[in-house]
Amino acid sequence: MAENIELKKISDVIWEIPKTGNMNVPTRIFASEKLLEKMKLDRTLEQGRNVACLPGIYKHAIILPDGHEGYGFPIGGVAALDYEKGGISPGGIGYDINCGMRLLRTNLKKEDIYPRIKELLESLFQHVPAGLGSSNIRVTKDVLLGVLNKGAKWAVENGYGNEDDLEFCEENGSMSTADASAVSEKAKSRGLKQLATLGSGNHFLEVQYVDKIFDKEVAKVFGIKEEGQVTLMIHCGSRGLGHQVCSDYLREMERRLPEIVAKIPDKELIYAPSGHELCEKYLKAMSAAANFAWCNRHIIGHQCRLAFSNIFSDVKLETVYDVAHNIAKIEEHKIDGEVKKVFMHRKGGTRAFGPGGKEIPEKYRDVGQPIIIPGSMGTASYVLVGTKEGMEISFGSTAHGAGRTMSRHQALKQYRGEKLKRELEERKIFVRSASWKGIAEEAPGAYKDIEEVVDVSHKANIGKKVVRLKPIGVIKG
Amino acid sequence: MKPYEFLEHTADAKFRAYGKTLEEAFQNAAYAMTDVITDHTKIKPVIEKTISVESENKEALLYDFLEQFLILLDSEGFILNKIEEVKMQNNKITAKIIGDNHPEEYNIETHIKAVTYEEMFIKKEKDQWIVQVIVDI
Numbered sequence: 001m002a003e004n005i006e007l008k009k010i011s012d013v014i015w016e017i018p019k020t021g022n023m024n025v026p027t028r029i030f031a032s033e034k035l036l037e038k039m040k041l042d043r044t045l046e047q048g049r050n051v052a053c054l055p056g057i058y059k060h061a062i063i064l065p066d067g068h069e070g071y072g073f074p075i076g077g078v079a080a081l082d083y084e085k086g087g088i089s090p091g092g093i094g095y096d097i098n099c100g101m102r103l104l105r106t107n108l109k110k111e112d113i114y115p116r117i118k119e120l121l122e123s124l125f126q127h128v129p130a131g132l133g134s135s136n137i138r139v140t141k142d143v144l145l146g147v148l149n150k151g152a153k154w155a156v157e158n159g160y161g162n163e164d165d166l167e168f169c170e171e172n173g174s175m176s177t178a179d180a181s182a183v184s185e186k187a188k189s190r191g192l193k194q195l196a197t198l199g200s201g202n203h204f205l206e207v208q209y210v211d212k213i214f215d216k217e218v219a220k221v222f223g224i225k226e227e228g229q230v231t232l233m234i235h236c237g238s239r240g241l242g243h244q245v246c247s248d249y250l251r252e253m254e255r256r257l258p259e260i261v262a263k264i265p266d267k268e269l270i271y272a273p274s275g276h277e278l279c280e281k282y283l284k285a286m287s288a289a290a291n292f293a294w295c296n297r298h299i300i301g302h303q304c305r306l307a308f309s310n311i312f313s314d315v316k317l318e319t320v321y322d323v324a325h326n327i328a329k330i331e332e333h334k335i336d337g338e339v340k341k342v343f344m345h346r347k348g349g350t351r352a353f354g355p356g357g358k359e360i361p362e363k364y365r366d367v368g369q370p371i372i373i374p375g376s377m378g379t380a381s382y383v384l385v386g387t388k389e390g391m392e393i394s395f396g397s398t399a400h401g402a403g404r405t406m407s408r409h410q411a412l413k414q415y416r417g418e419k420l421k422r423e424l425e426e427r428k429i430f431v432r433s434a435s436w437k438g439i440a441e442e443a444p445g446a447y448k449d450i451e452e453v454v455d456v457s458h459k460a461n462i463g464k465k466v467v468r469l470k471p472i473g474v475i476k477g
Numbered sequence: 478m479k480p481y482e483f484l485e486h487t488a489d490a491k492f493r494a495y496g497k498t499l500e501e502a503f504q505n506a507a508y509a510m511t512d513v514i515t516d517h518t519k520i521k522p523v524i525e526k527t528i529s530v531e532s533e534n535k536e537a538l539l540y541d542f543l544e545q546f547l548i549l550l551d552s553e554g555f556i557l558n559k560i561e562e563v564k565m566q567n568n569k570i571t572a573k574i575i576g577d578n579h580p581e582e583y584n585i586e587t588h589i590k591a592v593t594y595e596e597m598f599i600k601k602e603k604d605q606w607i608v609q610v611i612v613d614i
């Protein structure tokens with residue numbers, strides 16, 4: 001599909017689509033030759049080129065190593081649009097606003113876990129509703145307002161989790177730009193039963209152990225002491241509420257900004273220009289949905305503590321970090337020697353700030369922020385650390401996961417959930433899922449190789465390897 | 478003529494729905510979308526509702542019409558079994574929808590995040606309407 005797109009090699013892991021036609025800047029691709037070949041099989045490169053046509057875009061549009069075809073933007077797409085001359089594009093964030101990762105470390109070792117893993121998974125499954133399961137928490141309209149306006153702070157004020165969870169969370173779990181009044185009743189109605197639920201698709205909870213430490217010093221700063229230490233990873237987002245916020249504004253922008261629809265190559269690339277009322281309103285609504293997601297992961301973390309305590313006495317779960325990978329933020333970046341205020345879009349891109357930034361918790365500020373990258377079910381996940389160079393070449397962003405390479409449909413033809421579960425159990429990886437089909441769809445073979453993705457990030461120096469984590473038990477949404 | 482079929486898509490679900498009329502194609506698109514979640518033919522016809530959606534053009538109407546079912550599922554737990562009395566006039570659709578609001582009683586396989594415009598089309602070929610939709614999972 002992308003055979004007519006010219007590519008210039010910058011280094012072994014960086015490529016460029018030169019600026020041509022309507023592009024305002026070139027598009028940079030972080031990929032190995034192998035990953036690049038996969039991107040050429042669908043519309044990833046074409047979509048990356050379209051992003052470069054957006055107004056006020058700085059330096060280059062970016063496709064990250066796990067890039068694949070999305071809506072408007074590719075998944076694994078990053079763009080910095082000028083705060084005054086650019087705008088916000090809901091398609092540059094995605095339908096799952098603030099889909100993201102939370103990692104907790106424990107004081108357990110893998111030997112403690114194996115004998116009781118099935119019990120533990122059952123306990124986690126009871127405490128954290130997956131699939132279509134409804135919330136264990138009674139969410140009234142007032143509660144929802146609190147969640148939307150305050151994010152994870154609402155949770156701490158109401159007895160879930162603790163201050164440390166907030167400290168070690170991007171934005172401290174609460175975006176000040178949020179305003180619940182910008183969220184439609186439709187969107188709110190989708191969120192009422194879904195607080196503290198995992199959802200489905202590729203969302204999961206995973207009990208893991210530290211398999212390899214690449215950088216002892218940095219790992220120590222992140223509270224990861226030794227190989228064999230048990231960690232817990234949470235992957236989910238803003239559920240139906242966030243999806244509806246994205247959809248509502250995409251449609252409203254389409255209705256009210258026909259002159260923009262007329263000039264963009266793809267309707268899903270619609271944006272609200274800076275200064276337009278819809279730009280401001282969408283920022284408020286998107287931030288509220290992001291708060292819902294942070295509160296969601298925060299309460300799920302709290303529920304996991306309860307689930308672990310049911311099985312293990314004196315167990316401690318502490319948040320390493322929580323980071324979004326579908327979000328737009330107002331950020332300042334040094335561009336051509338000048339500090340510019342931008343609407344930073346990361347869709348399937350993890351913020352990866354290097355050392356020194358005030359946005360990073362004080363404890364991590366000397367080394368850079370933790371970046372949490374999940375593998376596919378049954379494969380390794382990684383913790384990386386942000387770099388100074390990443391701030392310059394990728395606006396402090398890196399990959400967000402393995403990225404699909406096989407359709408769900410194809411995966412269902414090729415894999416059987418029951419068989420996959422047995423095979424994983426033989427490798428001492430235990431799975432508990434709301435559906436067999438869900439397991440087959442998320443088969444590890446349906447994803448790109450996480451090692452390849454992480455290696456590109458490491459080589460390009462936009463996120464360096466710190467720790468590799470391997471799964472023991474998975475709750476699949 | 479098959480009512481709908483699924484096509485290959487890397488990350489999500491892509492389908493085409495057919496109909497002798499545009500109403501029928503829209504109706505079949507709703508069945509196809511529900512089948513991504515669970516087999517719609519197995520849903521008990523317990524609850525009846527009327528929905529009405531108006532949009533600025535046909536594509537927007539398809540988007541908004543399908544989205545109604547995602548909103549109903551998340552907010553009320555409603556899953557579709559069948560659609561009756563579909564009426565479309567200009568860019569407005571009214572339909573009687575029948576289904577169940579106890580999703581926990583069925584084998585829910587996947588949840589859909591959103592309807593998208595990606596590769597969406599609505600066209601008439603000979604005597605047949607074809608609509609194509611990708612939903613985000």
